[in-house]
Amino acid sequence: MLDTKGTKVKGGSFIIDDVEASSVVIPEDFVEEQRMMMETTRDFVEGEVMPHDEEIEKLNYELTVKLIRKAGELGLLGSDVPEEYGGLGLDKVSSTLINETLAKASSFALSVGAHVGIGTLPIVFFGTAEQKRKYLPALATGEKIAAYCLTEPTSGSDALGAKTTAKLSEDGQHYILNGSKIFITNAGFADIFIVYAKVDGKDFTTFIVERDMEGFSIGPEEKKMGIKGSSTCPLFFEDVKVPVENVLGEIGRGHVIAFNILNIGRFKLGAGCLGAAKEAIELSSKYANTRTQFSKPLSAFPLIGKKLAEMNIRTYVTESMVYRTSGLIDSSMKDIDQNQPDSGQLLAKSIAEYALECSINKVFASEVLDFVADEGVQIHGGYGFTQEYKIERIYRDSRINRIFEGTNEINRLLIPGTLVKKAMKGELPLMQKAQGLQAELMQLVPGQTFEGTLEHETHLLLMAKKIFLMIGGLAMQKYAMELDKQQEVLSNLADVMILVYAMESALLRTRKMIAKLGEQKAANAIEMTKVYVHEAFDDVDRFAKEALATMESGDVLRTQLSILKKLTRNTPIDTVAVKRGIAARVIGAEKYIV
Structure with a gap:
């Protein structure tokens, strides 16, 4: 993504820089080809997958594989695969749209997502020309299905603590793998496995393992809380001979592949959560209109309307974040020739640039979906607790998203940690901005009056950025190199x-x-933005106070709190009335609306 000066936007720079609205990608920018891909995906889900929904949930391998191959015939598996290897080579906005639209397919969407994302992308981004020619055409059609194998019994978040080993054979033709993996999506029917192991017990490396390699076996299905229609099994490696040409990337550089693929996985997970949240809103609003209590539909009760409004608002914000981030990733990767020898390094660097934003998407979207699903069950009442209504499954399925692709706790540590690393490398002037703020904070902040549309909210955003610089600067000064130990x-x-x-x-x-459209056509979006910004700003104030109370005490704390009070000075708006208007529109449309 380029800013208005034509400069590529640096990851994390949003926290210190102003951003022009014209520079971001929004759903209202979708072109006809992108909308056609969305319609193709929707038609496939509704026409081919949903009629078999119950059977898929019973973990029917044969049916799932058959449907994955049908998706391949439609091009839905090849959006990220270059055309020369049998894919479509679409932009990241298009592949994000496909991912979001597939979400209605529940467990099947997860099977497809694991295949096209973390399963296939390691070869797309880091494979040699020969590896790409050998594997990608079959992966793009679904003839072969992929799985990603990182987690082990003793290493989840601590990926580099893996115990699976690889040792070069005496003839130098194979690496001998020994160890195990757990919680591997698609394991029951996958053909190609992206496996991480330590060469000689120390050099973390990536391997392409094929299902029929001798000594490789697959354990029984896990009995899971949700996503029951997706395959999740352990893997076992007993002297598995993997040809040396199946090393993916470089020996000892597996972490580069693992972490960058996880970044993309986090972003794609956010898109899937967005699609599920939209479905939950549709199910809940329709139910609220048909269920009658006290001679009135549930939707006529203000507290039910409030729930639907808040579900819609948070989903709107999630959608805005997901497509903004897809635009950033697109711009970062689009000029890289993936046929060049150094393309893997360039791609890794371009993905890593927005690692922070990918983690933000993952955390926010997974927690929004949990909120939306929970409120959806509440609107359904007792029926929401029964399997007769799909909202029950959405509720169960949603819970894994806060664990997948690095727990939300791990991602919360990564977000500021990545920002600090960028600052230490001189990539972002974080400390300079924080120091420049000190003099400003000691001055009186005059009262503000706001007249233009969203001017008040824009001011609150500016204050929120200053609050971050204030508490972030204090944290870096106080803890310096020990900051990583202050997890709270x-x-x-x-x-x-x-x-x-x-x-x-x-x-x-x-x-x-x-x-683009004028204020009248954007009226609902304006109201949702107002409500969200004001409520989020209150949360910013709360988190800042908690951080200050952790770092300081006595007179120093009182001084810092008085400065914070200047930055958080705000006249609240009547969110109750605004939410009633938003609720009425959601209830009228019986679905997520912008």
Whole structure:
């Protein structure tokens, strides 16, 4: 993504820089080809997958594989695979749209997502020309299905603590793998496995393992809380001979592949959560309109309307974040020739640039889906607790997203940690901005009056960024190199950054909509943005106070709190009335609306 000066936007820079609305990608920018891919995906889900929904949930391998191959025939598996290897080579916005639309297919969507994302992308991004020719055409059609194998019994979040080993054979032709993996999606029917092992017990390396290799076996299906229609099994390696040409990337550089693929996985997970949240809103609003209590439909009760409004608002913000981030990733990768020898390194660097934003998307979207699903069950009442209604499954399925692709706790540590690393490398002037803020904070902040549309909310966003610089600067000064041990403070900083990115994404999208469509057509978006920014700003204040109370005490704390009070000075708006208007529109449409 280029800013208005034509400069590529640096990852994490949103926390210190102003961003022009015209520079971000929003759903209202979708072109006809992208909308056609969305329609193709929707038609496939509704026409081919949903009629077999119950059977898929019973873990029917044969049916799932058959449907995955049908998806391949439609091109839905090849969006990220270059055309020369049998794919479509689509932009990341298009592949994100496919991912979101597939979400209605529940467990099947997870099977497809694991295949096209973390299963196939390691070869797309880091494979040799020969590896790409050998594997990608079959992966793009679904003839072969992929799985990603990182987690082990003793290493989940600590991926580099893996115990699976690889040793070069005496003839130098194979690596001999020994060890195990757990919780591997698609394991029951996958053909190609992206496996991580330590060469000689120390050099973390990636291997392409084929299902029929001798000594490789697959354990029984896990009995899971949700996503029951997806295969999840352990893997076992007993002297498995993997040809040396199946080393993916370089020996000892497996972490580069693992972490960058996880970044993409986190972003794609956010898109899947978005699609599920939209379905939950549709199910809940329709139920609220048909269920009658006290001679009135549930939707006529203000507290039910409030729930639907809040579900819709948070989903709007999530959608704004997801497509903004897809635009950033697109711009970072689009000029890289993947046929060049150094393309893997360039791709790794371009993905890593927005690692922070990918983690933000993952955390925010997974927690929004949990909120939306929970409220959906509540609207359904007792029926929401029965398997007769799909909202029950959405509720169970949603829970894994806060664990997948690095727990939300790990991602909360990564968000400020990545920002600090960028600052230490001189990539972002974080400390300079924080120091420049000190003099400003000691001055009186005059009262503000706001007249233009969203000017008040834009001011709150600016104050939220200053609050982050204030508490972030204090944390870096106080703890210096020991900051990584202060996990509670890091979590506070992460939450403020997440809220800033969310507030800003909604504001930028709505401003761009106003410029394109006019205020009247963007009226609902304007109201949702107002409510979200004001409520998020209150959360920013709360996280900042908690961080300050952790770092300081006595007179120093009182001084810092008085400065914070200047930055958080705000006249609240009547969110109750605004939410009633939003609720009425959702209830009228019986679905997620912008």
